[in-house]
Amino acid sequence: MRRSPLVIAAFVTLLPLAGCGSNPSKNAPEATLASAHGKAHRGVGLRPVKFSNTPRLTSGPYAGRADVERFIDRMQARGYTRPELVSIFSRVRPDDWIIEYMNRQWRPSSGPNGAWTRYRARHITPAMLAKGSAFWNQYAAALDRASKKYGVPPEYVVAIIGIETKWGGYMGKHRIVDALSTLAFDYPRRADYFSDELENFLVMARQEGFDPFQPVGSFAGAMGYGQFMPSSYLAYAVDFDGDGQRNLWNKEDAIGSVAHYFQQHGWKTGEPVAVPVSAASPGVLETGFRSSYPAGRLQGLGFRAPVSLRDGQRVSLLQLDAAGGYEYWFGFDNFRAITEYNNSTYYAMTVHQLAQALRARHGGRYAKTTPAAGAAAAHPG
Helix, strand or coil: CCCCCCECCCCCCECCCCCCCCCCCCCCCCCEECCCCCCCCCCCCCCCEECCCCCCCCCCCCCCCHHHHHHHHHHHHHCCCHHHHHHHHHHCCCCHHHHHHHHCCCCCCCCCCCHHHHHHHHHCCHHHHHHHHHHHHHCHHHHHHHHHHHCCCHHHHHHHHHHHHCCCCCCCCEEHHHHHHHHHHHCHHHHHHHHHHHHHHHHHHHHHCCCCCCCEECCCCCECCCCECHHHHHHHCCCCCCCCCCCCCCHHHHHHHHHHHHHHCCCCCCCCCEEEECCCCCCCCCCCCCCCEEHHHHHHCCCCCCCCCCCCCEEEEEEEEECCEEEEEEECHHHHHHHHHCCCHHHHHHHHHHHHHHHHHCCCCCHHHCCCHHHHHCCCC
């Protein structure tokens, strides 16, 4: 999700999210945030929260922390009173496991060792295809409506939700306010980023009227079916089912929000995502989704694509460490749009190939938008 809005780990970075929220009335010390989730957050069970009149943080693990007091001061500019914020942070509990997890170092191996093949095999399986197809069938109307409105083929929305949460099978178990506070106050390397996300989460709670202690999600604070970070929620979440709430735990809202996210990050309707190219050595050329070359230059070096490319068209040169040797692909603007959700070549390619395998099960209505469809469908995992 993700500036990467969505943060996960290793290949799955956090992931990569103004609108329909209802603001509570005046911020009196004893104000109650009426839960907006009775209808919108069906199954989440969020409850109203009452705030005390405590003027300073004197209890809980964060008592006496100058950085937390500064954050409380900062949040008063976002519509909260100090008593409200003190009440919240007296109840927040840091999670040591999150810090331990973030501090683990991933050490890539040198040379080709089949890492891509193993990574892909974990995410594109017969079980995933069956679950993805069932999700698509169940929510076909919402997916088609999102595709028409935002120009993103249904298979990519289905694939994102599948990779992120297995279509709701696992959406995380960490209390969001605890996870974000832990990373904001006890993980200096990315404290600024997570402090901003904690601020955005509390703004989100105020706008949508829910108890900030109720939502749970990933260890990094990503939420709902699409695992949006709070900043992405504020910028890109949409009320797609028309009930007056933007609710990422609602499948229709999640479908519309993922499609809207892609549209806002440069998805080009009808354009390709990625195509495999014939093997050649990149030499000293940079590879990865951030690389950008005129396609003609790469073709002159021996990379051959199975589709015609426009004069001057720029592509990324993608290198995948597959079993048996490196694979090379050209990535287009839509591939880069997927990496805005998660800054990883492997993540984006997995989304692409899962999407194509799912499309193969549902016919070829959108296959023309992705010239690599045939190649991907031939290896559905």
